[in-house]
Amino acid sequence: MESFRKNQGVFWILAGPGSLWLLFFFLVPLGIVWILSFGEKAVIDGKVSITETEITWTLANYVRALADPVYLVIMWKSAWISALATTLCLIIAYPVAFVIAFASPRWRPWLLLAVILPFWINLLIRTYALIAVFRIRGYVNFTLEWTYDSLWLDRLFGPFEPLELLYNDFAVVAGLVYVFMPFMVLPLFASIERLDRSMLEASLDLGASQMATFLRVTVPLTMPGIISGVILVFIPCLGSFLTADLLGGTNATMIGNVIERQFKAANDWPFGAALSFLLMYVTFGALALRALLSRDAGMRT
Amino acid sequence: MSIISIRNVTKKFVGITAVDNANIEISANEFFAVLGPSGCGKTTLLRMLAGFETPTKGEILIDGVDVSTMAPNKRPVNMVFQSYAVFPHMTVLANVGYGLKVTGVPAAETRRRAEEALEMVQLAHLGERKPDQLSGGQRQRVALARALVKRPKVLLLDEPMSALDAKLREQMQLELTRLQEEVGITFVIVTHDQDEALSMADRIAVMQSGRVEQIATPELLYESPNSRFVADFIGKVNLLDAQVTGASDHGVTVDVAHLGKVTVPHSGGVQGMVSLAVRPEKIRMTVGRPDSGLAVQGRIVDWAYYGDTSHIHVQPANGPPMSVTVQNDTRSTIESGEVGDQVWLSWQADDTLVLDR
Numbered sequence: 001m002e003s004f005r006k007n008q009g010v011f012w013i014l015a016g017p018g019s020l021w022l023l024f025f026f027l028v029p030l031g032i033v034w035i036l037s038f039g040e041k042a043v044i045d046g047k048v049s050i051t052e053t054e055i056t057w058t059l060a061n062y063v064r065a066l067a068d069p070v071y072l073v074i075m076w077k078s079a080w081i082s083a084l085a086t087t088l089c090l091i092i093a094y095p096v097a098f099v100i101a102f103a104s105p106r107w108r109p110w111l112l113l114a115v116i117l118p119f120w121i122n123l124l125i126r127t128y129a130l131i132a133v134f135r136i137r138g139y140v141n142f143t144l145e146w147t148y149d150s151l152w153l154d155r156l157f158g159p160f161e162p163l164e165l166l167y168n169d170f171a172v173v174a175g176l177v178y179v180f181m182p183f184m185v186l187p188l189f190a191s192i193e194r195l196d197r198s199m200l201e202a203s204l205d206l207g208a209s210q211m212a213t214f215l216r217v218t219v220p221l222t223m224p225g226i227i228s229g230v231i232l233v234f235i236p237c238l239g240s241f242l243t244a245d246l247l248g249g250t251n252a253t254m255i256g257n258v259i260e261r262q263f264k265a266a267n268d269w270p271f272g273a274a275l276s277f278l279l280m281y282v283t284f285g286a287l288a289l290r291a292l293l294s295r296d297a298g299m300r301t
Numbered sequence: 302m303s304i305i306s307i308r309n310v311t312k313k314f315v316g317i318t319a320v321d322n323a324n325i326e327i328s329a330n331e332f333f334a335v336l337g338p339s340g341c342g343k344t345t346l347l348r349m350l351a352g353f354e355t356p357t358k359g360e361i362l363i364d365g366v367d368v369s370t371m372a373p374n375k376r377p378v379n380m381v382f383q384s385y386a387v388f389p390h391m392t393v394l395a396n397v398g399y400g401l402k403v404t405g406v407p408a409a410e411t412r413r414r415a416e417e418a419l420e421m422v423q424l425a426h427l428g429e430r431k432p433d434q435l436s437g438g439q440r441q442r443v444a445l446a447r448a449l450v451k452r453p454k455v456l457l458l459d460e461p462m463s464a465l466d467a468k469l470r471e472q473m474q475l476e477l478t479r480l481q482e483e484v485g486i487t488f489v490i491v492t493h494d495q496d497e498a499l500s501m502a503d504r505i506a507v508m509q510s511g512r513v514e515q516i517a518t519p520e521l522l523y524e525s526p527n528s529r530f531v532a533d534f535i536g537k538v539n540l541l542d543a544q545v546t547g548a549s550d551h552g553v554t555v556d557v558a559h560l561g562k563v564t565v566p567h568s569g570g571v572q573g574m575v576s577l578a579v580r581p582e583k584i585r586m587t588v589g590r591p592d593s594g595l596a597v598q599g600r601i602v603d604w605a606y607y608g609d610t611s612h613i614h615v616q617p618a619n620g621p622p623m624s625v626t627v628q629n630d631t632r633s634t635i636e637s638g639e640v641g642d643q644v645w646l647s648w649q650a651d652d653t654l655v656l657d658r
Contacts, residue, residue: 201353202386204373206400206451216403220390 037061037273053269061274071258071275078255079282081169082237085176089184089233090226092177097188097225101195115185123179127246130175134165134247141165167249175243180236184229191225192218231290235283255279303362304329304454304487305350310359312345319345321511322359327455327489327504332481334502335491338534342511343491347457350489351380364454379448380457383464385440387432393443394419394428400451418450419443421480438469445477449484458490462497474501495535499523507531523580529656532578537612539584539623541577542658553655558620559597567655576656581626583652586613586638591647597623601642613638615646 005011035055042052065071100111118126133139141162148160165171199221203213219226241256248254255275262272305327312320320342327333335343348354349361352373360369368376379400388396398415406414419425422442432440441461448456461477462470478501481488492498498505499519506516507530515522515531526532529540543555552566557577565577590596599617606629613625625646638644 196384196386198382198384198386199388201351201373202380202382202388202447203399203403204353205351205378205380206403206447207374208399208403209374212403216399217388221388 033273033276036269037277039270039273041268041270050267061271062278064271065274065278071255074253074258075255075278075282078238081173081252081254082176082234085173085180085237086184086230086234088173088177089181090230093181093184093188093229094226097185097192100185100189101192112186112189115182118178119182123242126179127175127243130171130178130247131166134171134174136162136164136166138165166247167251169248169252171247172244172252172254175247176237176240179240179243180233183232183236187225187228187232188222189225191222191228195221227290227293231286234286238283239279302329302365303327304331304364305489306360306362307346307350308360308362310346310349310356310361312342312349312354313357318511320349320356323508323511323513325506325513325516327487329487330485332478332488332501332503333490334498334505335489335508336495336498336505336534337493337508339493340510341508343493343508344459346508347380347459347489347491350455351378351457352376377454378457379451379453379455380459381441381444381448381461383460385444385464387435387440387443387447389432391432392428393424393430393432393435396432396443397446397450400447414450415446418446421449421483422446422476437464438473441465441473445480449480449486453486455487455489458488460492461490462492462494470497477501499535507534509534526578526654526656529576529578529658532654532656537581537624537626538578539581540656541579541620541623543575543577543655545572545575552650555655559617559623560595563595563650565595565650565653565655571655571657574658576658578654578656579648579652581612581624582610582628584623584625584646584648586615586625586627587645587647588638588642590645594647594649595653596645596647598643598645599623601638601640601644604638604640615644617646 036053038057038059038061039053039055040058040060042049042054044052096115100108100115103111131138135141144163145160148154154160195218199217200213203217204210208216239256241254241260244252244254244257245260248257259272259275259279262268262275266272303326305325307323307325307327310320310323311318323342323346335346337343345354349356350363352368352371352375356369360367362368363377388399391399394412394415397418398411401411401414402408416425416428419428422445424439424442424446427435427439432443435443441464445461458477462473465473474497477488477490490498490501499522502519504516504518505522507514507522509530515527517525522531522535526535532538533540541557541559543557545553546556546562547554548570549564552564552568553571553575554562554564555575555577556562585591585594590598597615597617597620599615599622601613602616602622603614605612609629611627611629613627614622615625616622623646
């Protein structure tokens with residue numbers, strides 16, 4: 001760091017491309033969307049244009065988003081669906097990360113590969129694959145029916161009624177958990193792997209049960225990983241629209257779907273922009289909460 | 302009565318026998334050291350006492366109870382870890398109170414006993430600090446207090462001094478001895494540092510490649526080692542190859558390259574090739590031929606000055622070089638010889654040990 005201050009030329013050569021990239025492809029578009037959120041549809045020759053937008057610095061879009069309970073309800077629902085998916089991810093990923101971190105060095109790379117393997121397949125295709133799993137004649141129902149029939153329950157209670165697993169909140173949560181699981185496993189793995197094993201042994205040695213050791217030593221010491229994983233899963237969940245679109249249908253709309261529709265089908269960019277920024281403020285809130293939590297925990301992440 | 306009985310204990314890991322048929326009895330209130338080079342199995346032995354490893358064969362009794370397969374959190378022993386393993390997310394006081402809190406001791410009593418324990422290790426004023434605000438020596442005291450507050454029957458210490466600098470180490474050695482006398486519980490310390498073991502322990506078990514070589518008091522271990530390994534590992538020693546030519550009531554007669562035929566005291570029969578062992582500080586170095594004892598003439602090849610002592614290497618006319626330790630008990634001692642001088646080395650037959658090769 002010190003040498004960067006001395007060699008400013010080197011600093012700018014190294015930092016320049018990345019900074020310019022962020023400026024032109026992140027900050028400028030973000031600024032444009034922010035400005036758009038204060039616009040309204042242009043009036044040309046006395047008629048409201050379908051395609052043109054005019055920046056009038058109106059707050060109407062925000063007023064509309066906050067005044068109509070529909071949007072707040074959807075935003076609230078998105079938040080709790082995301083929270084539920086994040087919680088499930090954490091509960092499932094923690095033991096997985098634990099097993100990987102404690103596996104022999106020979107097995108560890110293969111187990112990590114298995115976790116990130118789904119990334120090698122396009123999200124859209126993976127989501128369609130989930131439809132094949134959850135639909136009425138899907139693998140879940142097929143397996144359930146086979147078990148049901150094998151136990152001769154069909155002779156007792158009549159034929160098997162397939163479960164409606166698709167196009168509801170359950171399907172969306174399941175899809176989100178499936179898609180974002182690696183984002184939870186990896187930071188958890190990183191922090192569990194760094195955990196000093198003698199801390200756990202010391203806790204056992206001092207008379208703590210396995211459960212007490214887990215709750216009082218393992219969890220607090222891996223808290224940075226837990227917080228990172230929660231943030232990494234919760235924020236993309238909040239903004240996701242593909243999963244809700246394909247698995248949730250019209251019954252489980254998330255705020256991401258609403259925004260997408262404003263930009264595409266409804267062609268109302270100013271309103272979509274306003275909703276986007278409201279969502280971003282919620283995200284900032286979550287990040288601020290994280291900073292607060294990690295400051296309370298008194299550790300660096 | 303023994304507080305710890307280690308009976309025929311063997312521990313095998315995949316492809317390696319870490320501990321090989323160990324038998325150790327440790328009595329109550331003893332300060333017991335397990336000494337050996339790294340990889341000799343001493344830490345595995347300690348981990349079996351703590352419950353982190355289970356013996357492959359044999360049994361471990363603590364206070365008469367077989368604990369061979371008992372979980373670590375059920376055993377009446379506590380451990381001070383090599384890395385100290387002080388919980389970084391808790392204050393010093395919370396660290397020390399942890400073992401009481403998790404076993405259901407009421408909060409008020411936990412606090413009182415934790416404060417007492419901190420008092421004992423002279424850290425009472427640092428109770429509210431976090432471990433990352435402490436020095437290495439202070440962290441070790443926290444680990445000590447945390448283990449002692451549980452009032453265990455046995456305190457296990459795994460290489461407790463290895464992360465401390467020389468001055469602090471000496472201070473902690475004294476302090477540990479004081480603490481052990483104060484609390485009156487059995488200490489079992491694992492170390493590779495012979496000075497540490499010799500200065501603190503009542504008895505020492507010397508281990509090598511999984512086997513217990515000798516269990517004895519520091520004095521006996523140093524003056525009467527029962528094997529070449531122990532003689533060589535504890536302190537410095539000159540080992541001379543010798544051929545046994547005869548035995549009598551007074552000892553054995555051996556033929557040594559340096560000395561010719563000599564008789565040294567030894568009980569018990571030996572024959573064939575043996576090693577004669579003599580400690581460097583038992584040897585006198587003189588210019589003239591000494592009147593008595595075993596004597597060798599040689600040339601000084603190296604003179605290492607250590608302040609209080611000097612270590613001198615002397616090359617006899619035939620045979621391997623020998624080392625001599627000279628006390629620099631007057632300021633002029635250092636002028637008494639230099640590299641290249643011809644000198645006589647002599648020692649008493651009584652100071653010579655006969656060891657199996």
